[in-house]
Amino acid sequence: MRRIPLSRRSHVIGFQPLATGTAEHESALERDFVTRTSFLHPAASVVSQPLTLKYSDGIRSRRYTPDFLVRYGVGHARLVEVKYRNDLRCNWQRYLPGFTAAKAWAREHGSVFRIATERHIRDGLLENAKRLLPLRHSEIDTEVGRRLVGVIRDQRSPTFGNVIERGSVDRAAAVATLWRLIAHGTVRVDLHSPITLHTALRLHEPAAPTA
Numbered sequence: 001m002r003r004i005p006l007s008r009r010s011h012v013i014g015f016q017p018l019a020t021g022t023a024e025h026e027s028a029l030e031r032d033f034v035t036r037t038s039f040l041h042p043a044a045s046v047v048s049q050p051l052t053l054k055y056s057d058g059i060r061s062r063r064y065t066p067d068f069l070v071r072y073g074v075g076h077a078r079l080v081e082v083k084y085r086n087d088l089r090c091n092w093q094r095y096l097p098g099f100t101a102a103k104a105w106a107r108e109h110g111s112v113f114r115i116a117t118e119r120h121i122r123d124g125l126l127e128n129a130k131r132l133l134p135l136r137h138s139e140i141d142t143e144v145g146r147r148l149v150g151v152i153r154d155q156r157s158p159t160f161g162n163v164i165e166r167g168s169v170d171r172a173a174a175v176a177t178l179w180r181l182i183a184h185g186t187v188r189v190d191l192h193s194p195i196t197l198h199t200a201l202r203l204h205e206p207a208a209p210t211a
Helices: 028-040 085-108 124-135 142-154 160-165 171-184
Strands: 014-018 021-025 045-048 053-056 061-064 068-073 076-082 112-116
Touching: 014 028, 021 028, 021 045, 028 045, 028 068, 028 076, 028 124, 053 085, 061 085, 076 085, 085 112, 124 171, 142 160, 142 171, 160 171
Parallel strands: 076 112
Antiparallel strands: 014 021, 045 068, 053 061, 068 076
C-alpha cells in the first residue's frame, strides 16, 4: 500500500477513482498521467508505487520505487516513472542507477520501463480527457442523440458546429448531447486537438465480424 504524506510543498496529494480501482498520486504531473492513462485505456489498472527495487550505485546499497505499474491486458504492462524534464536534466546521473534497475526488472517480468514527462503527458489529449471523462458514464437524451447521429451520417464532412445547427433541436441540448456522444465513443474526433465548432466528426463503426 502506498503511503501518501499528509502534505508536501509543491505537491498535489490525492486519489483518483478508476474503473479498475483507485490510483494515488502525490504531484500534479502524476495526477495528469493517471487522468490521461485512464481516458485512453479505461480497462487498464494503474497501481501506485507498486514495488521497491534494491540496487547498488557502486558505493552503497540504494532503493528506488517507480511511480506506477500500468497493466493494459494480459502480457502488456508498463513500469512508469513520472518526472519533470528539468528534474531529469538536473539529476539524471543520480537517477540513472535506479532507472537501470527498473528497466532490468521490467524486462524480467515481461513489461517495459518508461519515463513520462510533461511533454508526453500535458498535451491536447489531456485537456480533452479532463472535459470528457466526467461525461463517460452520463445519460444521453435518446431522441436528441438519434437526431444528431442522423445528421452526422447524412453529411459528407460533418463538424461540431454544423451538426448542432442542423440537428433541429434546442442548441444547448444539442451541445450537451454531442459532448456526451463523444465521451461515450459513439462519435469520434481527433482527441489530440482542441474540440471546437470546426472539429470534424465521424461515427464509430464497429468492426465487421471475421469468418
